[in-house]
Amino acid sequence: MRHQLHRYFHKRLNHLWVKPVGYDTGIKIYNCVAKEKVPLVVRNKDCSSWYTCGPTVYDSSHIGHASCYVKLDILQRLLRDYFKINLVTVMNITDIDDKIINKSIQTKTPISEITQHYEKEFWEDVESLDLMKPDLVLRVTEHIPMIEDFVLELLNKGAAFKDEDGSIVFNIKEYGKLQNVSKANTGPAYPNFTLWKASKDNETNWNIKYPNGRPGWHTECSALASSVFGSTLDFHAGGDDLRFPHHENEEAQCCAYFSKSQWVNYWVHTGHLMQKSTKMSKSLQNTMSIRTMLKSCDSNTFRMMCLMSHYRKNMEFTPEFVNSGEKHLENYRNFLTYCKSVIDGKLNICINGDVLTKLLINSKEEIHKALCDDFDTAYCVKVLNNLINVTYKMINASRENLNRDLQGMLSLINVTNFVKHTVSVFGFDLDQTSVVKEESKDFDQLINILTEFRQNIRLAGLEKKNENLLQLCDGVRNNLNRIGIIVKDHKDKSIWYK
Structure with a gap:
């Protein structure tokens, strides 16, 4: 019995x-x-x-x-x-x-x-x-x-x-x-x-x-x-x-x-x-x-x-679904590269580490539930997207640039590690899937000079409320984006990444 x-x-x-x-x-x-x-x-x-x-x-x-x-x-x-x-x-x-x-x-x-x-x-x-x-x-x-x-x-x-x-x-x-x-x-x-x-x-x-x-x-x-x-x-x-x-x-x-x-x-x-x-x-x-x-x-x-x-x-x-897949991958790569720039000190931020940690815990639980429910990877993608989007908003909403927020930085590191680990379990290596270009240190220095010059023009445009200058800065940013260089503006500083 x-x-x-x-x-x-x-x-x-x-x-x-x-x-x-x-x-x-x-x-x-x-x-x-x-x-x-x-x-x-x-x-x-x-x-x-x-x-x-x-x-x-x-x-x-x-x-x-x-x-x-x-x-x-x-x-x-x-x-x-x-x-x-x-x-x-x-x-x-x-x-x-x-x-x-x-x-x-x-x-x-x-x-x-x-x-x-x-x-x-x-x-x-x-x-x-x-x-x-x-x-x-x-x-x-x-x-x-x-x-x-x-x-x-x-x-x-x-x-x-x-x-x-x-x-x-x-x-x-x-x-x-x-x-x-x-x-x-x-x-x-x-x-x-x-x-x-x-x-x-x-x-x-x-x-x-x-x-x-x-x-x-x-x-x-x-x-x-x-x-x-x-x-x-x-x-x-x-x-x-x-x-x-x-x-x-x-x-x-x-x-x-x-x-x-x-x-x-x-x-x-x-x-x-x-x-x-x-x-x-x-x-x-x-x-x-x-x-x-x-x-x-x-x-x-x-x-x-x-x-x-x-x-x-x-x-x-369909071409539309292929494009959607490409955008998802590019979003993950850009997010991880952007976060690395923040962690490396290219941009000082002050974010609420407690809120970000709570979001990360909830995301882990949601993904685990989805995988235990007949391997629902489609829902896992939605959870990852939400985690990335909310983290982006928290970083971009930061107005503190004087001191590095180490507790917030720790939370951000945990988020990036979780995203990398999760996509690797699905069979991705985002470090290898990014487009590899034969570039030298001179190329990086050139982009640094261009980005700094653009930021100075942008700040002048903001101070004088000159729309023409701001439009020119937007044009440079868009052109760089077309060749795989992403530029993000933050108050008194702009950063770039590939």
Whole structure:
């Protein structure tokens, strides 16, 4: 009875989601089986399992793939760096598939040449997007015997049967755990799917036991993931388009293989990348390669866009949203640079340290609550923006320039450290993302001279209420801003930063 009370059951139709036993992270995460947010419990905080469905390497990856992998990268970083969960991550590479075979036939190019080319390109894209590489990468063609053993075990258990053409087909008995599926939409019975495809005349034989052929797409991930993590997997991730039928079929196979009701404890699905409210996909021919995108939108801007949209929600890729991502990043960089100028003594201020400290504490609490609420990074961005804007106002409202306010300075340092730490957890290094220019000390001295001269003209304009002089000063400031030099005016002093 105690054991039953300790476990959490959620029933949907004939399916149960069972709350795992282990370390409660304090996070509530959406569960597609339970159809609601549930407690996130990992079996072992020091070694938690995460499997991501990798690419089918027959073509270039597009930015729809990028949005999925960047969002998953953000979640992994949060679990590792913020919640201190040690994830062991695995990804497969599908290097044998119908699409690859068809491309090989159409282009008269060997399969290995196609897959090696596009896998190399994929890892280059991973690096350009600043994604963490998986701890373990499993290529399908390197593990064919192990996948075959998985299929034959299902056949021996009576969970599969041999089809007329020699293929092995999974015999579906229960379906619709991850997504509601009506039998009325699928015929008199749920659609069986192929575990092992028998070879055709124009295909490669893998010289294995029975029969000659290759694994079905759904079976690849099931066999590979279970070969590493066994009968229970903490996280299994991919885009929302994989939830059905791919992940549905994976769960069905592994539950049958291990004779249990639940294989994956938490399925993690990211929303689609959209253009004009239409999903981006190769079949619709509305895709953009990652390399093309990075020519006009750098990787950090794209990451910021993913951060600004909840991982489960669809994201519209528009020039306006790209611009918004750029502005957010620039605002963070400018804020940190500006605060550094203040801390370095270029501008003496007097601010209410108690008020700023209270704001910082509230911001920390709000961000923690948001991250514990299904990783709501979009709300975290709003909290950071509010913290930055209020801090800006406090600095600019200061009228004390005679002595440095050390208590206020300490509060300001705490704010800047928190902002830097928070964005670093999301995968940003603002010191590296700023535009690097080849500049010498002479350049800095030149800007110092120009800024000081401009400030003297500005003060003269203010004293004599000369609008023409003030407009000229505004023009110099605006022109400097266009080349990345930010000038801020403060009573009797102006400061600049890059």
